[in-house]
Amino acid sequence: MADKKIRVRFAPSPTGGLHLGGVRTALFNYLFAKKHGGTFVLRIEDTDQGRYVKGAEEYILNCLAWCGISPDEGPHNQGEFGPYRQSERKARYLSYAKKLVQLGYAYYAFDTTEELDLMREKFKSSTNPSPQYNALTRAEMKNSLTLSEDEVTKNIESGIPYVIRIKIPSAENIVLNDMIRGEVIFNSDEVDDKVLLKADGMPTYHLAVVVDDYEMQISHAFRGEEWLPSAPVHILLWEYLGWKNQMPQWAHFPLILKPDGKGKLSKRDGDRLGFPVYAMDWTDPKSGEITKGFKEMGFLPQAFINLLALLGWNDGTSQEIFELTELAEKFSIDRIHKGGAKFDFEKAKWFNGEWIKKSSANDLLPLVKKILETNNIYSSEEKIVALIPLVKDRCQLLNDFYTQLAYFFQDPQEIDLSAIKAKWDESKSIFLKGWIEELKSTSEWTSIKLEDSFKQAIASTQLKPGELQLPLRIMLVGGKFGPPVFEIASLIGKDSTIRRIEHSLTLLN
Template sequence: MTQKVRVRFAPSPTGPLHIGGVRTALFNYLFAKKHGGDFVLRIEDTDQNRFVEGAEQYIVDALEWCGIPFDEGIGKDGGFGPYRQSERKHLYRKYADELIEKGHAYYAFDTAEALDAHRKEHEAKGKTFIYNWHNRLKLTNSLSLSAEEVQAKLDAGEPYVIRFKSPQGETLHLQDIVRGDVEIDTNILDDKILFKSDGMPTYHLANIVDDHLMEITHVIRGEEWLPSLALHNLLYRSFGWEAPQFAHLPLILKPTGKGKLSKRDGAKFGFPVFPMEWHDDKEDQLYLGFKEEGYFDDALINFLAFLGWNPGTEQEIFSLEELIEAFELERINKAGARFDIDKMQWFNQQYMHHKSNEYLAKSFQALRPELNGIDIQYIEMVVGLVKERVSFVKELWDESHFFFVAPTEFDEKAQKKALKEGTDDILRKLIDIINSTEEYTVESLQTNIKGWITDNEIGFGKVMQPLRFALAGALSGPDLFTIMFMIGKQETIKRIEKVLGML
């Protein structure tokens, strides 16, 4: 590539950033960084009727949290701003007029009522109404009217839109990096509106103009934009501009594998489909976020990378740097990718196991007020003992609470299994052994207690189960002698005595 790679992520601020949008942003980011290029964030807010307060900031914050920050965009001017389309609307009319002058676009004065009547007339005949070469001369536009009639309507301030004049009788052969050769018959294309009656451009015109002016070299976007590929290429051709290369990403499918993943699926099944939580004021609905649910940002990125892409190897765990190195647009699949929340949890578990104890301890302490004032190094030691057992930081407490506070609730099944006839004698003897252990270490405790069990030919379960029950309130957990060492001699004896009181 001789020209510097420049890609853009161009969401609309109509609500929170869906996880599919994050994946699109990620693939753009990976491609840009792979080739030493720029990742641009552009806010496409031409549809002011659907604008949602706070959505733009949510997009910025979400990308930042995910660890895929943009190089250019709002607050990061790279010389191609402004980066909100609503602040660029003065540019678009000029290009719409240029298309009219070149004969590639025209004024259309049709009212909504007139167009609706045409649709119903076609439906009555079993046909579909398409505004294009079939009928544009029968409709009210600058192609069917005289120049004088058109000027009169313009002078009178009659509302109008500007439509693109789709060519007739052509077969377009367009290249897509993911899809390969895409063949389009121009006879089936409708004359899309480029400029609306409210003075704002449609997505189609603004998108093409902005991509050209911002020197975008590759357009990497969702599959839903594939039907627009022909129009966009025709617009580039009409302006006489070189088109960027296109890559259309596969859909992210529901967990069932059927249909596109939606925010309703997350609400229905209780898992996030947004990077951060979002409160929809209109619906008075709180949508879950991966961040607040305890997922790691880098685990989420790793998971998203595999939704539609594969490295061609057995490796699944990738750092961001490794993803950049391995990423190729040519390795993106055409078929939709099923959203599997169980797989996402698996990724989170893998990252949990590989996070440093220091990082996890600080996160754990911030999450649990009970840990305030406890030495962070002690928390780190505890985390190191139990992190292999959990997938989320929020699960650490259930696996480690007995390191910090004595059990107040005891598992009933465990109690029946652990506390039997003769258990009281065993627990009293354990107190004697612990008291007489001068060098209170894991090794000494293990040697003394196991030695006594062996010498007296007692079953290990008869001793270890009630001891673990006394210390942890359950029959599972990390090494028992490590627990005894960590909580200390006095606390160990105190907990055993409490269980003796239950017998």
């Protein structure tokens, strides 16, 4: 076992957008694989044809690629353990389910939905509001344990729908050894006879996960904490199928929680509180509704995985900024927390700001260019790349580059005159008009020269430089932000500078 090759998997269901928690699960799997020179497998768990959403698989791949954590093996890069979509593995599950029946560890059940509801109604009490299909109730149901062999065969042959359920033993302790939580003990009496094979012939998660983890030789099975209660079913299955000594090591990750209230983070929380929950934009193929993703919100993939990695894990030092390769070196399962972490969008933005500061102008160029272009600003790469260092410290999200850069390319659409008006008087207008005249004849248009000229001109008046520098900024950029004013003036050029000042002057009259 110790020399077993490290193989881990990320096994999402293609049912919609890829949740932040899902990306973190994928990331932790990836990091573990990289750290130990193992293989990171992608398996598509598409056994629920009712919830299957077209395009979701492709989308998941794209999200992983954007994050830089593409799988080593999966439906799009087949290894020797394919197929990697559960829907394409259907026949295998059936044969294992039948084997379990033969062995007496599972049984056929013919109960209809109505009959199940009836049973639950019948056994419902104040002390037991949700009765289970288990040792107590299965004796009263229609299954191969209560029916004669003939009846069972007849039922199956005549096409009556059936499921196969696991027969949970009574009064047994089932022990899970979790890499994060240690020993967790379940009493089998609390576990119900879970459906293994559905009436449509598809396996449920419970059967599929153990069959596939076995066949794909998964060495470590990591998943979210929401799976902890069903772990005993899986452990039993490993045992009943005779694979107990090949069972992977388990670890259940803590959940990512809502920032405010309680409960795990959902897409709705993002909509409600104004931040993304999905990795990338997700368009629902039925409704056409678009749900915002981190990518489109202006996150750098490096920042996104960095923030995710630090949600429930840290390396024990106070370091917070890590790149992927460094994470892969330092990652370890035993430094993962047990408790869930509330998601804090403010901190997420801080991570992104740090990564923007860390990135070079050249790295940022294509992204910034694209943002400008979606806002109808087209410019040369030379110009953009020169401008980026001036403003990148002021940007937390990539989209901030638009506001920070737009006035270099076009006159501000809105000018915050209210900030000027309060202390405005005629003497200031007169000064600026005079200064503009001076500028018109200036041949050397540099920020140093402009600043000199401005200060000299103002020295001959009663005004102080500070009284006019802010108004000048607002006239040029539209608001109180951006790099030093004279630098801006030098970059936008003489015509624009003069035009913008004149325009504001007329507005002030």
